[in-house]
Amino acid sequence: MTSSDLYPVSRLAAVQEATAKAGLDALLLTPGPDLRYVSGYDAKPLERLTCLVVPASGEAYMMVPRLELPAAQASPASRLGLEFVAWDETDDPYAIAAARLGRVGKVGLADRMWAMSSLRFREVLPEAEQVLAGSVLRELRMRKSPAEAAALREAGQAIDAVHRQVPEFLRAGRTEREVARDITEAILASGHQTVDFVIVASGPNGASPHHDVSDRVIQAGEPVVVDIGGQLHNGYCSDSTRTYSVGEPPAEFAAYYEVLRQAQEAACAAVRPGVSCESIDAAARRIIADAGYGEYFIHRTGHGIGIETHEEPYIVAGNGEPLEPGFAFSVEPGIYLPGRHGARIEDIVVCTESGGERMNNTPRELVIV
Template identity: 75%
Template sequence: MPTDLYPVTRLADVREATERSGLGALLLTPGPDLRYVTGYDAMPLERLTCLAVPASGDPFLMVPRLELPAAEHSPASRLGIEFVPWDETDDPYAQVAARLGSLASVGLADRMWAMQSLRFRDAMPGAEQRLAGTVLRELRMRKSPAEAAALAEAGAAIDSVHNLVPGFLKAGRTEREVGKDIAEAIVAAGHERVDFVIVGSGPNGASPHHELSDRVIQAGEPVVVDIGGTMPTGYCSDSTRVYSVGEAPAEFVAYYAVLKRAQEAACDHVRPGVTCESVDAAAREVIEEAGFGDRFIHRTGHGIGLETHEEPYIVSGNTELIEPGFAFSIEPGIYLPGRHGARIEDIVICSETAGELLNNTTRELVIV
């Protein structure tokens, strides 16, 4: 794994950001925040693993003794911080509190278990608990060149799976059978794990987060295929394409053309200085003008990186200005309940001048 993907300088950047925020310390348990700062993909357990990053003072990693070898062999070992192992009869929460001393506030990892946050509340009753994401979001949203390369690798991998989908889709097969083939292809394409496989055939295509079912795919039906996984780097893929098993209904073909124009308009709109909500509006206006505004029922996109869904969110009301390095999906949809639906999704990263697509399979309706 490239060392510049999880640079040792990132910890200092996080400590400085913590100090600027006014928080006394960040407490990061296993999950995307901990991995972002250290490169350590720690196993989430009821036993506490926690990186403490004080605004002043030295950071340290509290780790169960049985997990110490894994921590020592992880990228976190390059950071030069103290690893503090604890034994089964110890209280690691009290140990963290004692090392940090009296603090007015702490930032907890956004994905910290409630059980752990409550234990920290008891161990540090004088410390206001806030979200570490208020500090880390500014860093995590701005992808480095190494992160952009990792997302491009993920995008190419999921593209290669979409290229195989026409061979999996046949009338008479179930969504679950097709989904199994796709999941195997996601891993074969280089992903470490499969995060989701949506195969929405016919009326199931009108449910954006449809679960695989035993519904048999029929001739003449459109099929929405939304797939993604996590690469060994930790960075995620996510792409949606629409297929039709034979010729699709005329009304579907007509509104699919609207959807394609809307998705292209949003992609073309991306550049530094525009707002997140204006990208949403670029897609939504095309769909509304065609009379399908009430059939586009979700935001246009979400950020992506170490999580499939992270900031920034491409949605009305988000006035944040897009900056170089922001990476997010653009995925408008049109859904006709009981009949069919469609969504086209690409990952886009903002360069110094425009949006660059990280998915490059055809956006045309693919007839199989």
């Protein structure tokens, strides 16, 4: 799998077509996931403007600071046949971009564009309505190509390799921070380019879904939620949660963990084209609620994933969008008992023509270490 598979030349034309269809005159994509998705260029976010200008018709071009020109030309963006418009330190790149665009009525700004840049574009394009580029790009980004699915599969295998090592790191007497340090090293050793997050939540900290790490000492008989992920060299992300127990857990915990496992299994089994995003959430939530733990499942069942850990579609009540082949998202129900403990099981799933493929395949049963 090469960068040309993940960032095909044809994508730019598809983006231009979608821009025109949405009634926008141009997209303005500064460093971040939108720029990388369209061009393959993982540009540094700097105070100096880098911006891919994608008009609805006509030739796209890349504004780059002259000192960043070699990096831009060495990136996959060079295969797109773009003109690289290098600007010098005394130039006003926003004015240059505006002059080349001419009069425009509506432009899409990269969802992660800095306010500094969006306000400057407002100054130089005072008549242009600004909207989010995501309104155009979401339809493309949600539908993963076979190459993108393969990248997510690779990411899933890499983070699975880390989860297989976690039992070596967990033991009573160690702090969450010490365990997280070992996990961080393992994520990088597994082939990840970056470590995006490491959650090690022991005992009562497990009842906080987004607990990070602390100096709390892990005790015997405590459950530990481990949620980890990062980004591979190709830009695609991993994200997987498993729950462990350092010795035999409390009976109360063991009982609701089995409920959680059944709920996660049911939600994954419900994935297929045509069913709504919210129905996947409901499949997990129903089992948890029927067992009496509904009030302790306090977040959505999942989020999309690709070149961002969190992107569309979101697997949540109220999202009636039907799944399509290529949609990729997490399935991660949880049960959290405040002050006591919590549990979560998370796999990344890609919707296929006939169902769903899990990208994570480590044991989902409670692992006692």
